[in-house]
Amino acid sequence: MKFLGIDLGSSSIKLSVFDAEKGTEVVAVTVPENEMEIQAPKFGWAEQDPELWWSYVKQGLSGIAQKGINLKEIQAIGIAYQMHGLVVTDEHLNPIRPSIIWCDSRAVEAGREAFDKYGPEKCLQELLGSPGNFTASKLKWVREQEPDVYQKIRHIMLPGDFIAARLTRVPQTSQSGLSEAALWNFPEGRLATELLKSMGLDAELVPEIVPNFGKQATIHPEVAAELGLNNEVSVTYRAGDQPNNAFSLNVLEPGEIATTAGTSAVVYSVSDENVYDKESRINTFLHVNNSEKARRNGVMLCINGSGISYQWLRKLLSAATSEPVSYEFLNQQAASVGPGSEQLLFYPFGNGVERIFQNKKANSGIENLNFNLHKPAHIVRAASEGIVFAMNYGFEVMKDLGVQGNTIKAGKANLFLSPTFREIFVNTTQTNLKLYNTSGAEGAARGAACGFGYYKNMNEAFSNLKVVESLEPESQLIEQYAELYEIWKQGIKIEK
Numbered sequence: 082m083k084f085l086g087i088d089l090g091s092s093s094i095k096l097s098v099f100d101a102e103k104g105t106e107v108v109a110v111t112v113p114e115n116e117m118e119i120q121a122p123k124f125g126w127a128e129q130d131p132e133l134w135w136s137y138v139k140q141g142l143s144g145i146a147q148k149g150i151n152l153k154e155i156q157a158i159g160i161a162y163q164m165h166g167l168v169v170t171d172e173h174l175n176p177i178r179p180s181i182i183w184c185d186s187r188a189v190e191a192g193r194e195a196f197d198k199y200g201p202e203k204c205l206q207e208l209l210g211s212p213g214n215f216t217a218s219k220l221k222w223v224r225e226q227e228p229d230v231y232q233k234i235r236h237i238m239l240p241g242d243f244i245a246a247r248l249t250r251v252p253q254t255s256q257s258g259l260s261e262a263a264l265w266n267f268p269e270g271r272l273a274t275e276l277l278k279s280m281g282l283d284a285e286l287v288p289e290i291v292p293n294f295g296k297q298a299t300i301h302p303e304v305a306a307e308l309g310l311n312n313e314v315s316v317t318y319r320a321g322d323q324p325n326n327a328f329s330l331n332v333l334e335p336g337e338i339a340t341t342a343g344t345s346a347v348v349y350s351v352s353d354e355n356v357y358d359k360e361s362r363i364n365t366f367l368h369v370n371n372s373e374k375a376r377r378n379g380v381m382l383c384i385n386g387s388g389i390s391y392q393w394l395r396k397l398l399s400a401a402t403s404e405p406v407s408y409e410f411l412n413q414q415a416a417s418v419g420p421g422s423e424q425l426l427f428y429p430f431g432n433g434v435e436r437i438f439q440n441k442k443a444n445s446g447i448e449n450l451n452f453n454l455h456k457p458a459h460i461v462r463a464a465s466e467g468i469v470f471a472m473n474y475g476f477e478v479m480k481d482l483g484v485q486g487n488t489i490k491a492g493k494a495n496l497f498l499s500p501t502f503r504e505i506f507v508n509t510t511q512t513n514l515k516l517y518n519t520s521g522a523e524g525a526a527r528g529a530a531c532g533f534g535y536y537k538n539m540n541e542a543f544s545n546l547k548v549v550e551s552l553e554p555e556s557q558l559i560e561q562y563a564e565l566y567e568i569w570k571q572g573i574k575i576e577k
């Protein structure tokens with residue numbers, strides 16, 4: 082039996098077909114070939130067009146068919162998606178404006194006002210954090226700044242809900258989705274209706290709430306015919322890309338930790354408690370396997386400016402070449418310079434406000450540049466160090482909150498494909514790193530199989546997940562990176 086996983090990232094959309102009998106991925110496709118743009122009509126804004134996402138999903142499905150898969154054999158679909166975005170649609174499920182995505186900073190003030198008005202203590206107790214810059218605050222911004230748009234909205238959705246709605250023509254969202262929107266009352270396990278009211282938002286805009294796993298809705302026959310899919314195929318799994326990354330790595334139980342470094346970088350730890358950071362630098366969302374019987378939360382740090390820094394450097398280094406330079410070239414450049422990049426410091430905070438700094442903007446850029454000494458390779462290495470150091474800054478807050486564990490799992494993907502990045506990561510965070518040969522899209526396909534009822538339990542879905550590489554910190558490098566991290570930390574400048 083074959084299952085399809087769709088991973089709607091900020092840089093690209095990945096699709097995976099997983100053959101459950103064989104226990105392996107049989108086809109993987111990434112669209113577009115070059116990374117998607119994030120539009121910034123104003124400084125600090127970040128938007129993408131949901132119609133473009135949908136056109137890439139369709140392109141990805143054609144790519145799968147071209148690789149010899151009979152799309153009619155797909156039994157169910159799982160969707161993972163960039164979190165916290167706001168998609169607003171009319172009654173025909175057509176977007177009314179571009180999506181205001183996760184790293185858009187415009188709603189920070191709206192979130193602060195909502196936090197103060199609803200009451201800090203109530204927010205922390207009920208939402209396990211502030212409405213912050215999450216989906217609910219983005220919707221409040223639309224209501225206040227674009228009242229004509231707000232009036233036309235019939236459904237609000239997260240990015241993955243939109244893709245599911247395009248497939249099934251049924252608007253739905255999930256409990257974990259609402260938690261990432263800051264619209265979930267954790268202690269009572271329900272929609273945060275009082276917060277919606279306090280923010281002046283209409284609860285009717287929230288679509289039907291479905292569990293992460295299980296038959297959510299069946300594909301619309303017209304869509305099935307257009308895409309060449311089977312009429313019977315259903316969406317049986319959806320989750321934000323970070324809980325999905327953890328799920329893909331079989332990180333499901335308290336104390337287990339996952340990481341990734343795509344456009345953003347995340348360290349994600351599972352907890353069975355309603356833990357929260359009073360300053361909302363670290364965020365708690367529902368994990369995919371949360372249930373009434375067993376509480377499972379994802380406690381996580383997010384650095385917005387992670388792989389996007391590397392992506393930006395790649396574009397810069399490609400400006401004068403006929404073909405873009407490859408990421409492998411960047412990795413080689415990084416490896417050609419020693420730890421510390423000859424005192425060059427890189428601050429990766431150029432993708433909106435950062436949660437680890439309480440939704441404030443911090444410095445982005447390169448410091449200590451010496452024109453007679455530093456080459457592009459130093460900048461690439463410094464960027465890798467700066468990204469890991471930023472992750473470590475958040476990881477320290479997680480540890481203060483009681484997150485423990487010295488083994489972290491990651492997919493062998495994105496920045497974790499760089500040996501230098503991996504070395505910096507293990508020695509700075511002082512953790513063991515286990516890399517698995519899997520991806521978020523493959524995880525979403527396994528999720529679809531779980532939701533379809535193919536497996537007896539979730540562990541069975543991961544019985545042939547394999548570690549492809551294990552790394553451990555080395556005492557000499559630990560010392561070296563600890564010193565470099567302290568120097569880097571001194572250079573953080575947070576806007577007042």
Ligand SMILES: Nc1ncnc2c1ncn2[C@@H]1O[C@H](COP(=O)(O)OP(=O)(O)O)[C@@H](O)[C@H]1O
Nearest residue numbers: 090091092093343344388391392408495496498
């Ligand atoms: N071979 C590679 N080596 C190092 N980094 C890479 C490589 N390929 C991609 N990346 C990094 O990973 C990023 C994309 O990661 P991905 O997980 O696909 O992002 P998203 O899920 O946000 O779309 C790229 O922008 C780049 O920074």
Ligand SMILES: O=C(CO)[C@@H](O)[C@H](O)COP(=O)(O)O
Nearest residue numbers: 090091163164183343344345
């Ligand atoms: O905001 C978060 C997590 O809370 C981000 O991790 C987004 O979910 C975007 O993910 P990527 O596109 O970087 O995978």
